[in-house]
Amino acid sequence: MEDLIKRLIQEKIAREAEAKTRRHFIKSCAQGMGGLALSSIFMGCDPLEKPKAKNTIAFSERDLNPLATLAPPFAPKVKSVIYLHMAGAPSQLEMFDYKPELQKYHGQDCPQSLLEGRKFAFIKGTPKLMGPQAEFKQEGESGNWVSNFMPHFKKVVDEVAFLKAVHTDQFNHGPAQLFMHTGSARLGRPSIGAWATYGLGSPNQNLPGFVVLTSGGNTPDAGKSVWGSGFLPSVYQGVQCRSKGDPVLYIEDPDGMTRDLKKSTIDAINKINKEEYAKYADPEILARINQYEMAYRMQIAVPEVMNINNEPENVQQMYGVEPGKESFANNCLLARKLVEDGVRFVQLFDWGWDTHGNIREGSIDLGLRNKCGEIDRPIAALILDLKQRGLLDETLIVWGGEFGRTPMQENRGNKKMAYKGRDHHGDAFTMWMAGGGIKKGVSHGKTDDIGFSGIEGRVSVHDIHATILHLLGFDHEQFTYEFQGRHFRLTDVEGELIKEILA
């Protein structure tokens, strides 16, 4: 304990020292700072040149513009990531993990050996096994299995690498989503997108580096922490944009306010902020100055990039977009546009995949099929569209949920349910990746005959994170941030590269 306090005090002293050197610098060229135009602050030219002349400690470009790009430690395979998260956990057994054996045991009691010592979210007593509720076929040259719930997907099946035996140790949505996106089931860690933008910045100065789009009528159970910045500076958190109405709330100037007026307002605010900064040397003030500037530029750029109506008719049709509505298809098209414009990390959440069988929408044979219908075409379109624009080679697409679903039919309260459903299951589920650096048309990992557990090529959530970071040019073991006296990693103390799916 005493040790910990000592370390904390050291960290405080270190931070103060950091701030002080800046303060000295500020004093020595306060005049120069005062006269700086906002635009030049953002470009980082003047402040970067002055210190050299005066031989004082320089501002890093990062202090002035936290999203300024940084070179990754290793040559990256991809520049951007599009992460498609099916919130609620899609059933691998009806989409990609074909288990004909499970059909043979359909309706039989689940063997006790599988149930002993296990916790399920809702299953009580002895549930019955339930065979696949979809028809499967081997598709493409790779011959990977795809169900008839995803008829368009077969066109892109040779582009993706399946992970058939992913496992997680969480079986409730919130913690499992947090785990999937921050590497920890508890609050407080930065999300993958935050790590990526912290480590690499983002090239487009007019758009945020990390954009989040949601669909399906709800946001993920874990709340905004799944795209949060945790202990990283807050500027690296995901910016949630809406695909319906104004993409960002209050992005339009109110009636009667001209853009010039807005500009002078921001200038005035930033002038005060700069005086404040000169006094207290708190780097968060610099970040704030930049946020105002960024917001001002976003006012033009965001509505432009978020407008799917400008896309040609055939492209809109390919994705199956519904302009004016909030839909996964719209978000997929937006994701392509954002990546095309240099956004580093695009996170899509689609809500409504929690198929317990308690209601029609949550049934494995009906509701799930509709949900699959909502994502099937857009995902195939996204892959093909990125491909024809030469962007698939430099973009990573990740698809998955927070866990999978049981091979047993759910029997909530030990009763027969109104519809067919499956409970939460973290032991084995399917995810896939596609894009730059990913082997095309492979399937890694295998589950047992009934799809309960992985028997070959099991990969953990940390392994997936390690692989994503690798493709972005990082060694996940070296990519750390010091906080409260210790170095933190996205993969904590675990994670191994999934080499089998790397090209």
Added chain:
Amino acid sequence: MDVLKQVLGRLHPLIVHLPIGFIILGLLLLWYDRKRKEYTKVIPLVYLWGGISAALACITGYLQYLGEGYAFDTVKWHLWSGIATALFSFLMYAKLKGIQQIDFLNKVPTLVLSVLFFLLISFTGHQGGNITHGEDYLVEPLPNHIKSALGFETFEEKAIVLNEENWEDAPIYDDVIKPILNNNCVSCHGQKKTKGELQLHNPEVILKGGENGEIIVVNDPENSELYTRLVLPKDDEDHMPPKEKRQPTPEETELIKAWLSIGNPFEGTIGELGMEKELFLSFFPKKHDADHPDIQISAAAQDTIMNIKNKGFHVEHISKASHFLEVSCINKPSFVDSDFEILMPITEQIAILDLGGTQITDAIFEKLATLPNLTILKLDATAITGKNIELLTSLEHLKSINLTGSNLEEIYLQSFTEFKKLEIAYVFGTKVEGEGVRTLKDGQITIDYGNYELPPLPSDSIIY
């Protein structure tokens, strides 16, 4: 008090250099002055100061030993030899001053004493250096053969080098198994150290086994400790190598297993033994497929890069380990052909260039041809038609061209076969018609025409 101990103690490394200086000066003067006798009065004084400063060094040294938590064993030689040095210095002073009370000194010639003294101070200083810098500090940069000649431990990693052509001819033991054992095991199980009475550096000792007997059951890796120990969980006490030591790769472990299962032959090549190629693929040289040429170039000056950035370009190193640059006009859609001049100072470093969405014309090709290391080129959403694109055929490394959404015309596609390293060209959304992918030059070049479609399916409109 503790603080004082530490502060004074930390002055030790400073103060020790005073006696060293004085004593060496004294020795040099002594040798120089042997015949001349010009400095007879000065030399004793030098030794007096040498003794006083050595005593101070002893005191601070002792405080440092107390204050910094050294073990006595670590410092004992240095401590005693330091005290001896101080005493010796006073003795030299006494002898040279001719103090009669210690007449046994007069029987030993001064020259002998001075040589002894030189050895003593060298030894003391060296011991001190060993404590602060570590014992192998001096020898560490030496080449391995000199190190081992000096009796220091060396670790020489033997690389496993196989490739597409020679893998079948490689002797399995000498080229594969021996290096694996050498790199992962021999530092503890070899000639110098023989933990568990086991050695693994040559066939005889491998077959002999260790204190628990043989480690190989012929043709049965699952019962051979040489393999089973490797695949125990890392936390298992019997896991080898110990978990804090370097671990063999999964491929190396797999090879040990495969080798044991064919009767651990020490002779014969991979081909003769009929082992599968898959086992060895991970030792083949990695193909270079980064987005820049596989050559070394000089770095662009930071100021130069900053200048270009300040003109609105996005410029970034491809990686921290590379001098190659990626340049993009993502924030500079106003870029026109003549702006290319700004990039002139970094022509050698540009490997990725993105002029997508800018105001360039076909005149740009002449300039692009001056980028010797250009690997990835994006000219999408521009007005270029492709006229003069053949100028780019001189580029040795150009791998990918993105022309989507430009005004590219069909006739200019012909020159693509002339490109040396071109792998892919994207021509979707141009005046070129077509769909899907086609290949040129026996599949070396892929042209992606795009225009992919997802025809409507009857199931599209069904709501279940």
